[in-house]
Amino acid sequence: MPQDLSIVRPQFPALARPEVFLDNPGGTQMVHASLDRMQRMMVDSNANHGGEFATSKHMDETVYEARQAVKDFFNADRAEEIIFGANMTTLTYNISRALARSFRPGDTIVVTRMDHDGNISPWLQAAEDRNLRIRWVDFNTETGLLDVEDMQNALAEKPRLVAVGYASNSLGTINPIPKIVEMAHAAGALVYVDAVQYAPHAPIDVQALDCDFLVCSSYKFYGPHAGILYGKYDLLDALPAYKVRPCSEELPDKFETGTGNFESVAGVLGVMEYFDWLGRTLGEEHYEKLSKKYKGRALTLKQAMYTLHDYDQTLNNALLDALKDIAGISIIGITDPTKLQQRVPTFSFNIKGKTPQEIAAGLARENIYIWDGNFYALEISRRYGVEGTGGFARVGAVHYNTLAEIQKFGSALKQIAAE
Ligand SMILES: Cc1ncc(COP(=O)(O)O)c(C=O)c1O
Known part of the structure; x- marks a missing residue:
């Protein structure tokens, strides 16, 4: 997956807008x-x-x-x-x-x-x-x-x-x-x-x-x-x-x-x-292995999804880098860099002294969109004792997000945590 994403992003009309969309676990932008x-x-x-x-x-x-x-x-x-x-x-x-x-x-x-x-x-x-x-x-x-x-x-x-x-x-x-x-x-x-x-x-x-x-x-x-x-x-x-x-x-x-x-x-x-196109265009490296099992469109769709999955590991690392040094942060779930393949690039966290809503609103003022709340994963919020106190802030990346966007998110979050 090329990291400049130059052929992927133009497929998404909404990405011509100025915002950074990191609200993806709640819903992604639509492909043309x-x-x-x-x-x-x-x-x-x-x-x-x-x-x-x-x-x-x-x-x-x-x-x-x-x-x-x-x-x-x-x-x-x-x-x-x-x-x-x-x-x-x-x-x-x-x-x-x-x-x-x-x-x-x-x-x-x-x-x-x-x-x-x-x-x-x-x-x-x-x-x-x-x-x-x-x-x-x-x-x-x-x-x-x-x-x-x-x-x-x-x-x-x-x-x-x-x-x-x-x-x-x-x-x-x-x-x-x-x-x-x-x-x-x-x-x-x-x-x-x-x-x-x-x-x-x-x-x-x-x-x-x-x-x-x-x-x-x-x-x-x-x-x-x-x-x-x-x-x-x-x-x-x-x-x-x-x-x-x-x-x-x-x-x-x-x-x-x-x-x-x-x-x-x-x-x-x-x-x-779109996935069929993506698989044919960017998924060449998965062809040999997958073509033994899949044929036709089933093959190209699998090539696409393996390609997206590979890029997820880059996104996981970038998100963890953006989050890990923020003052007062607590991230839930897997944070061991050697185990990141066991997660999708969705991170929920809290920052001491800030409500999740304040974090999301602060980022929104910078045109960076993330979710806050319990995300209807009610039992998880309860188990961490944050149900009723605003839940978590949650950042989630997908294959159209650039590393520059994630760095921008990290800088803005650092600023908010320090305020
Ligand atoms: C893991 C998971 N399951 C189920 C749902 C509910 O999906 P829907 O909005 O299609 O009912 C969501 C929505 O966020 C979800 O994240």
């Missing part, structure tokens, strides 16, 4: 290919699904193409395993309801204290509705790592399902999902993976992972507000969907409730087209 797809959809194909006329047929074709592209992005087996929805949270409410219908009172669901509430509350409420048990798995506040031993103990209780995040939106920690899936399957549990914070940063292969469900949100990776769910065909097919009677019983339709947000689905296709 995605905006273009959305506009074309609304001008040339603005019709509902299933009509006998050109605009409706074009719309259906675009959604079909988007589903095929996301299938390649995840290396899913079939396009019908991809469900589009409003966002991760809504999809999770939907699937958790359908799954809980097939669970029996007294069955256990495992959730973790490291997760975003989008992968906790739907399960807590499903448990309330169906008289299920919830088993919490903790994380270590010193290391920022999920307690895998506690997960093993939880699995000994023979849960029906484990809901777990791939990467934390607050700690930045990447969880060992391949290992967790293996452990959970050995115990007879299904695994529901929240990949919202992982998908923008690294390749996902759902067949290699063997996860049962995986969910993410396209606005976290350069597209519009839309959720994407992958589920194994046989599992989705067998699940009873909450749907209106005239809607088809077939996949994916039965889980795509109501009229789709077709323009957003078109936008997702645009993101896939």
